[in-house]
Amino acid sequence: MKYFVGVELGVKNIVVGVVDKYGKLIRKESIPTLKDRPYNQIVEDIGKLVINTLDQEDIDKKYVKYIGVGCPGTPNAKNGTIVRNYTLNFHNTPIRTELEKYINLPVYVENDANCAALAESVAGAAEDIDCSVTVRIGTGIGGGIIINNKIYSGFNYAGAELGHMVVSFNGNKCTCGRNGCWEAYASATALIKQAAEAAEKCPESTLNQVTNKDYTKFTETIIFDCAKKGDQTAKDVITQYLFYLSEGIVNIINILQPEVIVIGGEIAKEGEYFLKPLKELVSSKTYCQEVRQTDFKLAQTGSASVVIGAAMLGVYKNMMLHGNVLI
């Protein structure tokens, strides 16, 4: 039996998972990242945690085929570095070279959202689907594009920044500096902001009661719960939010026509209450109505998505990796 190791190098935690060839998680361990220390100390801890996790599962290293690391930021999948990541303060950080000091195995490095998309493709909502797009709605909007079972991220590995597609030029300011990016309208952050603005204008809304007017307490769940209980302000906020979300999704369909779009993030927990009206909105707006239409699914790999996808990087290589790039 062959095993695959996936690492999620996050801002808060390092998570290591051992995965089988079907992308099934066998064991998962984590430690704090302590992100403000030098990168080589972080990578040393990753190496130790990988060895510990394999030991605890009694797996000999010779049965492990690849290690993959998923990390926020822009990777260079070819040379195994992170070109730039602001939250971890990485700049051309040589993750592969550093990790190989501790474990003599092929190491792949990818963006975390791309890993999550690969996880959904291998062992989640888009299993057995050649072409899918995963949209993760959180602080921002992360995206991953899977074409013919592989990650597609362009010639420089920096693509699939779906959140930074402008849907309203001269519109709301985005964290990236541009105006009108999709994530400035359709991220969880944007939804919460929209709910706070609406609640402020409408004192009688239950949105005010549940948070005692402390809008920093808003979550996707609170807003959806108010709507489900019949609060008109919350309902209106969600209707408007679904419009924003659908505009970006229709763009993705018109450009990429994936067979499946997988929606991840906290909001996915709202299930059909959220997905049904979204599907209806999208299907009324796609450009070509007379072909088979893109299907929508909720993410299935949950909090293990980056670890599972990272573990599978060596099997389903990035489309732009030609030949054996590890040498």
Place this chain on the structure above:
Amino acid sequence: MKYFVGVELGVKNIVVGVVDKYGKLIRKESIPTLKDRPYNQIVEDIGKLVINTLDQEDIDKKYVKYIGVGCPGTPNAKNGTIVRNYTLNFHNTPIRTELEKYINLPVYVENDANCAALAESVAGAAEDIDCSVTVRIGTGIGGGIIINNKIYSGFNYAGAELGHMVVSFNGNKCTCGRNGCWEAYASATALIKQAAEAAEKCPESTLNQVTNKDYTKFTETIIFDCAKKGDQTAKDVITQYLFYLSEGIVNIINILQPEVIVIGGEIAKEGEYFLKPLKELVSSKTYCQEVRQTDFKLAQTGSASVVIGAAMLGVYKNMMLHGNVLI
């Protein structure tokens, strides 16, 4: 020596070209489409023109490897039909089956903009480039995505509708029924409309003199010529237009990160006067500045682009064609 035949089935003309294995055009012939007759008569004429063109070049049919047909509308590349095309009134029209009645050779069917993108990739501005996007600016905005030297158009062959990416939700009405599509701001039609509105507001502009206030006479060339001669209204129109154009191009880069974007259409004739400020605008707005940036080029295959790309369809098959789909 092997030859390849490309057909452009256009609204006005049927063009047939014979191409060598490098995508070089050897001979081109055309006849009127006479689009209001039944499709089988149109395809019969295509068959005859193919045979005539080969005869005139004294090429035996046994040296021809494939035939490709490029046509506006949404193709089904797998079964060789055009699913829907409004201008030619095609609906599940079996181009391959019909054409095979006249010539016993493998027939491929594709969207014309996808063919143009393939032509640029094989024998034009994106030669030797694995991943490129071609944007054709005309009545609308046509697009073609090339990944690893093949056309990518999604699981249902309906993708790459770049013009129908919304860049301003609730914005200008588009011919597709949606509001705020890129082509409603950045097509040649949109530029001409923007120039007419500006000229009307500004009687002293030379835009009025050259057309004698008949704005139906506007062309991209007239507007650019007025700007080059120093007319401030025309200059302002172009500045605003380049902003619109750049917003969609930056979106394409953030999502697809192609190595090259090829710009085609009449406007490409403006060369560096048009391309230089566009490049500057785009490079100031892309999401990831610290990786190799997408290059810009002007289309090189000109009026033969669809014919050349169609001829090459059998060699560089659509990414979604697995195995021998012709049987």
